[in-house]
Amino acid sequence: MTAITQNLNTAGLLRFITAGSVDDGKSTLIGRLLFDSKGIFADQLDAMSRSKHKRTVGDAVDLSLLTDGLEAEREQGITIDVAYRYFATPKRKFIIADTPGHEQYTRNMVTGASTADAVIILIDVSKVKLREDGGVDLLIQTKRHSTIAHLLQIEHVVVAVNKMDLIDYDQAIYERIVKAYREFAATLGLKDITPIPLSALTGDNVVEPSAQMDWYQGPTLISLLESLSVYDESHDAPFRFPVQLVARHNGHEANDFRGYMGRIEAGKVSVGDTLVVQPSGQRATVKDIVTLEGSHQSAVVGQSVTILLNEYLDVSRGDLLAGAEQPATLLKNLQADVCWMSDEPLDTRRKYWIKHGTRQTSAKVTGIDTLLDINTQERHAAERLKLNDIARISLTVQQPLAADAYDEIRATGAFILIDEVTHQTVAAGMIRIAR
Incomplete structure (x- = not known):
């Protein structure tokens, strides 16, 4: 395997998903994160409080409605589609993907997880089976989503043991659940695991520390998410540029412009670099790198650019421009x-x-x-x-x-x-x- 240097980033954008079984409180947790971090506009709050599908008692706001956007979701009280929400704190920007808990929507979880840096695995304390021998039987969806997180190589796993208010914030039960999850995670090879006891409904340990769980000395969920380092391996990986479009001036232009447009998916490129066109194997050198702001000497992963080559080659959509020293x-x-x-x-x-x-x-x-x-x-x-x-x-x-x-x-x-x-x-x- 190619050796890759890890670049740490704790200030930029963090993409994360919530995953778990049905009614574990994923949508409520996201709603609580947005509500307590002032990420909800007043008109959204008013619309949720007046919703005919509100599933709370009295004047309490049903925070899960913030991500349950489909009518069928509001009617049934379940999440069906992947809902993306953006919010920011003074320390960081976030994109959240709220994914369904039903097994039949596992494919939606895969979609949401494909670009995530972290996953929050929710475990409902009222659903796990506490065995007489002191062990805990985790739900199949907890295992399924953890497996997918491992296969997709999501770097950080946050185990949110939710609804602690239903067990009177019992530390012993929490520790039994965490022990069981760590044992299962070890069979997968998951390493970066951080457990947090919380209640999405009441807000315990979501944004503010819980007065009910003074035995927990770790970070709140939001402070943990703010501190997670994104190990950006793709900057030091070999250059990879899938060609999306070939751009040319029309026939009335005097200069013959031919550029290859796309997004840099790995590595970096500079004017003068030698590239190989795959799968044909033709070699070429970079003449110019163009964006809307004009020409650049270099570009890095994540940038959408147009690359011009010194040589006239047959390059079309579907081809890959790769570093000549380490091609795909x-x-x-x-x-x-x-x-x-x-x-x-x-x-x-x-x-x-x-x-x-x-x-x-x-x-x-x-x-x-x-x-x-x-x-x-x-x-x-x-x-x-x-x-x-x-x-x-x-x-x-x-x-x-x-x-x-x-x-x-x-x-x-x-x-x-x-x-x-x-x-x-x-x-x-x-x-x-x-x-």
Whole structure:
């Protein structure tokens, strides 16, 4: 694996998601974060207080309504779609993704988690089973979402033990739950885990410390989120630039302008750098780097730019411009972990489209190598994949992909599979082993 230097950032944007089982209080927690941090406008507060779907007693505001935007969500009191909310504190900016708790919406959780730096795993203390031997049985969704967080390599896991008010803020029960989660997390390989006892409904340890839990000496949820370091590996990774569009002046222009537009997904580039066009293998040098502000000598990951080359080459959408010293691997056969997102089971007899970066080509699943058991974390043989299954599969693609292992560069190690007939996304995948 490529050695990558870690760049720490505790002042910029933090993307995080909430995940857990049904009615664990994810939407209420986000509402409480926004409410207590003054991230709600007065008209939003008024609309929530007058909502006919309010699920609180008396004049109390139902904070979960802030993210439950669909009518069906408000009627049923559940979260169906991924809701994104932006807010800021004096120390940091945040983008939150509130994801559904139902197993049937696991695919939505994968969508929300794909760009997250941190995940808040909510555990409802009223739902866990306390065994007589002192152990705790965690819910299957807690295990499922933790597994997805591990597969997607989310760096920080915050275990929010919610509804502590329902057990009179019992420290012993909290510690039993945390111990059980740490034991399960160890089987996954999750390392950066921070537990917090809280009550989203009453606000204990969300923004303000809890007077009811003076035995807890750790940070509140918001102060923890403000302090998390984002390990930005992509700055020092090899240069990766999927071409989205070829830009040219019209035929009436005197100068022949040809630029390649896109977003830098990893690394950095400077004028004079030698690049390789993949999959063709042609080499070229950077003539100019252009943005709306004009020409630049260099650009880094995250910037959308237009790159001009000294050479006239056949470059089109779907190609990848990569650093000549460390190009991506060209793959026609690969292995990947996938989360199956379709109601229709995987059929190895049919073809799918694979969308990798800006390239789309035909793909065929040549085999299901192993199916992951969420409870035991063991992998075993399987002949089919159904909705929400997580498995390692083998793929053959019609045109070679310029790709990296997901562990090395997330942007060029991720893909989706699309049904050729219905055009629905049926799976999200992470490239693990290249052959």
